Amino acid sequence: MEAEVATANMTASQLYAALKRDLIDGRFAAGQKLAITALRQRYRVGLSPLREALNRLAAYGLLEQENQRGFRVPALKRAELDDIADLRRRLEGLALAQALQEGGDEWEAGLLAAFHRLKRADETPGKLEHWEQMHLQFHRHLLEPCGSAWLLRFIEQLHDQFDRYRRMAPANDTIRARLNVQHGQLVDLAMARDVPAARALLEEHIRLSHEVARGACQEDRTSVEERD
Amino acid sequence: MEAEVATANMTASQLYAALKRDLIDGRFAAGQKLAITALRQRYRVGLSPLREALNRLAAYGLLEQENQRGFRVPALKRAELDDIADLRRRLEGLALAQALQEGGDEWEAGLLAAFHRLKRADETPGKLEHWEQMHLQFHRHLLEPCGSAWLLRFIEQLHDQFDRYRRMAPANDTIRARLNVQHGQLVDLAMARDVPAARALLEEHIRLSHEVARGACQEDRTSVEERD
């Protein structure tokens, strides 16, 4: 039995989730045009749920929808990554400050648990996809009690955008190690409710991730059109 | 010839625009369930474009999509309005500070023009819909050169959410007059590049609008289900 989340119509929602994952994981080339027929076969689904999923993704910003020319994977633009990272820094900074004020005992417990799972995932080399899950959950949990559902929504959206770049970028073990250390320090500062220090560290954390993600932007590439 | 914006497929996009307008204008009761068949007749369209438009609106946050039970207009919740207004204040504050640094001569010219059109619209009583247009354009133009496409996107989204409340709220001519005065003051402070004062005024402007919009929330209402 699958542990599906099952919001709204199943096929369209499953498809939305699957496509979103594949887009963020970089399983489609940036700038690539998505042929409806090809997707229909790839995911073994009918037209209606497919089109509904694509429309949702376009509204979310993970796809571009052109005049009468279907859907396209957005190109990876350095300027846009910088925008996304800058905004992430500012919004997560806001959210963290509030989260440290609002978060209670249960949150502290959950944060320690999330960090523990992340650390274990760090130490397990093969399971990259599992690490990604734990990493996302850790950052989510950190900001969760900030009190603003809309702020969290935007942060999640930016995170998804950012990850598309980061996962396309070549691995950088040096920075990766530093980022991992920061997770632990973030927990300590959060527990100590040291707002300025925690905030500064989180912003530095995002700056460092940004450096890694930049590797995804070969701005000198001459407009890749198709793939396959 | 209509001046349609024509993004993506026509019927679905026209429909998206029409539904979005009707939702923000409050032409559907908050909490109301949207029957697909009824909408099909109301807008004289087929199923596919309708469902695509509804899916986009749900992804945007102007509709809720329930398990296998179709689409619903979100209820007007006081707590959510407060969240939206708070975040608007903070995000527009950020954007304004940057816009005042980045905006050039053309921007100043456009701002004066937008303000002039807004003032004219203020003085014309009957054309409420026209005033709404000019008001939106004024605020858009004010923040436009802030340099962050994603920040502007989120601000627009919050503005749409906020307006749904504001337009449902009963008119308040006293506050309305004060808000109108603030528009002129905003222009002056923007031209003077007085970042702290302009920012403080914009935040106060949003706080005041928030007061008006709160009139839309009768939290004691006993869960309205259907209308028509």
Add this chain to the structure above:
DNA sequence: CCATAGTAAAAAATCGATTTTTTACATCAT
């Protein structure tokens, strides 16, 4: 009399086919 199971009507979601629009190609005129 209330609760539960079964059934029929209604609504939403999905499918395959049709229509419209775009793109690629070939023909003709300059």
Add this chain to the structure above:
DNA sequence: ATGATGTAAAAAATCGATTTTTTACTATGG
């Protein structure tokens, strides 16, 4: 030879019908 125009193939968008799921009602048993 080059550019424009018309035509055919391909792709996307839309439609109406079918299938699935939900909801409301009824009958039956406790």
